[in-house]
Amino acid sequence: MAFNCLSELTEKITETDRVARLAQSLLDSSDVASISGELSETKHRRSTANAMTKSALVLLCGYFEGYLKKLIEEFVGELNDLKLPLKSTGDELFLSILQHSITDNRNKTLPKILTIKDCISEDNHFPLTQEAIGATKGNPTVDTVETIFQRIGIPGIIDKLSMRDYSLDSTYTTISQSQQLHQSIELAVDGDITRYQKVVELIDGKWAPKKQRRDVGYVGRIQELLKKRNRIAHGENWGEQVTPTELLDFNQDILRLCTGIDEYLTSELDNYRTIQAKAL
Numbered sequence: 001m002a003f004n005c006l007s008e009l010t011e012k013i014t015e016t017d018r019v020a021r022l023a024q025s026l027l028d029s030s031d032v033a034s035i036s037g038e039l040s041e042t043k044h045r046r047s048t049a050n051a052m053t054k055s056a057l058v059l060l061c062g063y064f065e066g067y068l069k070k071l072i073e074e075f076v077g078e079l080n081d082l083k084l085p086l087k088s089t090g091d092e093l094f095l096s097i098l099q100h101s102i103t104d105n106r107n108k109t110l111p112k113i114l115t116i117k118d119c120i121s122e123d124n125h126f127p128l129t130q131e132a133i134g135a136t137k138g139n140p141t142v143d144t145v146e147t148i149f150q151r152i153g154i155p156g157i158i159d160k161l162s163m164r165d166y167s168l169d170s171t172y173t174t175i176s177q178s179q180q181l182h183q184s185i186e187l188a189v190d191g192d193i194t195r196y197q198k199v200v201e202l203i204d205g206k207w208a209p210k211k212q213r214r215d216v217g218y219v220g221r222i223q224e225l226l227k228k229r230n231r232i233a234h235g236e237n238w239g240e241q242v243t244p245t246e247l248l249d250f251n252q253d254i255l256r257l258c259t260g261i262d263e264y265l266t267s268e269l270d271n272y273r274t275i276q277a278k279a280l
Contacts, residue, residue, distance in 0.1 A: 002262055003074045003075070003262055003266070005067050005071050008067075010255060013251045016251050017251055019247070020245075023052045024049070026045050026048060027244070049244070053244055053246070056247055060247075060250060061140070061229040064258070068145065069136065072133050072135070072148065075268075076128050076133065079128055079269065079272060084272060084275060084279075085124060088279075089126075092150060093128070093152055096151040097128065100129070100131060134147065139230070140226075142218075142222050146158055146159075152265070158257070159171045159172075159219070161257060161264075162218045166217040171214055171219050173211075175210050176203075177207040177208075218257050225250055
């Protein structure tokens with residue numbers, strides 16, 4: 001089962017594909033001068049084509065964010081339709097429900113917690129809300145997307161899809177604490193290699209290496225897309241260039257990523273359906 005929003009996203013990306021191809025035609029030929037006399041000049045065709053691709057790239061980011069929102073809505077609706085007992089909920093999703101129910105206001109929190117308590121003890125269903133999972137609330141950054149799907153019970157979804165689709169072993173690397181202090185250590189020991197090595201051994205022996213995400217796979221593609229989007233949308237670089245090929249590549253990568261996310265959520269729902277079938 002593919003979620004409806006994936007079909008909608010595919011249609012929208014087809015639109016931005018057409019924009020990219022039209023922009024390329026504009027660059028390749030002066031025949032479009034019949035549309036507007038200004039387009040007979042090469043510089044005007046280039047600037048117009050770039051304006052088209054930049055606009056389409058900003059649209060692509062909006063489509064991506066909209067897809068994630070609609071996907072969560074569909075997932076919540078499908079899961080609630082199963083009316084599974086609360087105790088059948090996955091650990092991460094159960095935690096999300098608890099965190100959303102607990103607030104600083106004790107008078108508002110207590111009724112919700114008592115309802116959850118009753119659902120557990122009486123083997124009842126507790127309706128899931130989209131608010132319990134969250135939304136992008138702005139640009140769909142890698143961390144934001146991963147947080148949303150972790151709350152459903154699928155941690156590291158972008159990392160998993162990056163490793164699968166880009167044949168990567170990991171999207172992370174480890175950096176020793178001494179590496180981060182390399183220049184400071186060199187200055188402190190005044191180029192003395194022996195002293196430098198002793199300081200490095202002391203630091204690395206005391207503090208564990210730091211895990212750092214690499215700009216590879218979908219991680220790199222999302223970050224690059226959002227950087228370009230922000231520079232265009234906020235007017236940070238009026239001369240920002242987006243070639244038709246770049247736009248087509250971004251379209252393809254985002255669609256492939258969203259297709260993978262769809263597959264993971266479909267699998268998660270199938271797991272819940274299996275639980276429901278066993279309970280009947």
